[in-house]
Amino acid sequence: MAKLDLIPVIDEGLGNSTYILDLGDGRALVMDPERDIRGVRAQARRLGRSIAYAAETHLHADFISGVRELAGSDGATILAPEVGPRGFTLPGLRDGDTVGLGALSLQAVATPGHSPEHLSYLVLDDGRIAGVFTGGSLMVGTAGRTDLVSPDQTVPLARAQYHSLQRLMELPDETPVWPTHGAGSFCSAAAGGDRVSTIGRERATNPLLQVSGEDAFVEALLGSLGTFPDYFLRLGEINKQGPAVLGAAPALAALTPGRVRELQDHGAQVIDVRTPADFAAGHIPGSLSNTLRPVFATWLGWLADPGKPVIIVRAPDQDPEDITWEAAKVGFDALAGELAGGLSAWNAAADAPDAEVVAPLVPADLIAPEATILDIRQAGEYAAGHVPGARNIELGALAGHLSEVPDGPVLVMCGHGERAMSAASILTAGGRTGISVLDGGPGDWTNATGKAIQTSR
Incomplete structure (x- = not known):
């Protein structure tokens, strides 16, 4: 069995890993892609591979899925769990279904828990197990949280998660484990930095696999969970119905200070993505500081209202495409625009309210x-x-x-x-x-x- 060529594309902010699997014939499969597929495309180009398949393990709650983006722009075939009627057509996979990928094949394994429909996928090379994509089921040192569907499903899904992990423990110890969620993800409780593992390592070291019995597992899993952004409760349905295919980064329209004030008067939110020091020195009254950094999307989704227009204030050296793709990851597709000229334009406007000042950062x-x-x-x-x-x-x-x-x-x-x-x-x-x-x-x-x-x- 030849060594697989598997390339992770890691989103440190959302704590997720997308995987590119080289199929060995000029094509590649992408597992659990996010909507911002720029990194995936760049890696595929580097490998000289076309993206033939876009697969997902479950209906993601922490980001908008990129499978439709890859299907629309690259012609990729979507592989995903059966979840009933969707807003777009695809052959939903069930437990035991196998998809031929040339020299390799992908076999679905039902592993409910993180979500009811969750599948893991065995990668088979000439019928032998080469690894397993575990998505939000088995993770490095933990397992996916089960409280993202509804309160009445939290415990039943935790019990399902127990049995899913026991099923995965039937795999050989040397089997590579490739989870989607990892450190930094609110879907995971583990604090370590490793993003991949093996069945044997998890069997020996995962705290949730050291407890005795189903009840103890449920208590340990639920006891490890912290809070999570409330946008997790709406993105799953968007992914089920099918997010719009963007194709390119959404544009940021240029807005005058007068137009910004007018939109604010009608409920628009101003998100200031500059550094804390810049925000402290002066900002539009009423604006929310959310520095453009790896976790920008998480805090935008958590703190901003998706039902109200969003206006961006940025520094000249901040890339508008980075802002709009980050926003699109969590369902903010159409931003109202940005303050043209930045805060200096606001300060120069004769009829603009004075910029507010927060006390400078205190040593x-x-x-x-x-x-x-x-x-x-x-x-x-x-x-x-x-x-x-x-x-x-x-x-x-x-x-x-x-x-x-x-x-x-x-x-x-x-x-x-x-x-x-x-x-x-x-x-x-x-x-x-x-x-x-x-x-x-x-x-x-x-x-x-x-x-x-x-x-x-």
Whole structure:
């Protein structure tokens, strides 16, 4: 059996791996592609391969699937689980179905749990198992969460996940395991950096496979789950009905300051994608800070309203295509446009309101002793180590808990500063004053003060 040529295309922000499998005859299969297929196309071109198949393991909740994008632009054949009527035509696969791929073949294995229809796929080379794509079922050191369908399905799906992992454990120890979700994904609870594994390694080291019996597995899996973005609850249906095929990056229309104000008056949201320092120095009143970085799409989907127009404010060196593709990953297909000329154009407009200023990023050794410290990281991050006395309200929940934030001065902190600036923008848009942002995280505070951080575990 020849060694497979498998290339991962990793989205560090969403924590997902798309795989390109070289079929050895000038063609390739792409497994679990995201909607932004620029990286996939670039790798296929580098290999000199045409994309013949676009496959997915389940109806993704954390991103818009790219299978229709590849079918529309590259003529790829879609391979996906049977889920009943869809908004587009494809031959849905069921347990045991096998698809010939030239010298290789792909065999579907029902592994429900992360979703009811979830399939894993065995890659067969001359009938022998060469590896398994496990999607959101078996992952490195964990398994996919089961609370993304409905509360009444969370426990039944966790029980199904137990049996799915037991079924995968019937594979030989040396079988390579290629999950879709990994570190950084809200579909996964593991914190490690490895993205691939083997059946034997998971059998020996995966904590969920060390517990005894189904009930203990369910308790351990559900006990490991944190919060997740609420857009996870709507993307699965979009993927089932079939997202629009974009073909190219959606355009950003140029908007004058006057047009931006007019759209704001009618409910439009302004998303400022510049750095925290730039936002702190001045921004359009009421705008949300969400720095363009690998996790931009996650926080756009979590904090912005998909039912309202979105206006972008960017720096001159930020690529508009990167912004629009990131937005499209989480279902924001048609942005209203961008402020032409950036914030300098806003400041130059005679009738524009003055740009708001958030207090500059505060070094850890200059924290005002009377300030309330608000830590807006995830609960698990906070428990692992935080500044003593800091209050924890997760960024994703902050807008609904403004009444719990005391009057200023309030110092907002996260791990580096980007999420904290998002929180500061929410607080100032809600009328709060005396808000500042820590330049850094708990480690910087420790280095500056010589004091130990506190844990809650």
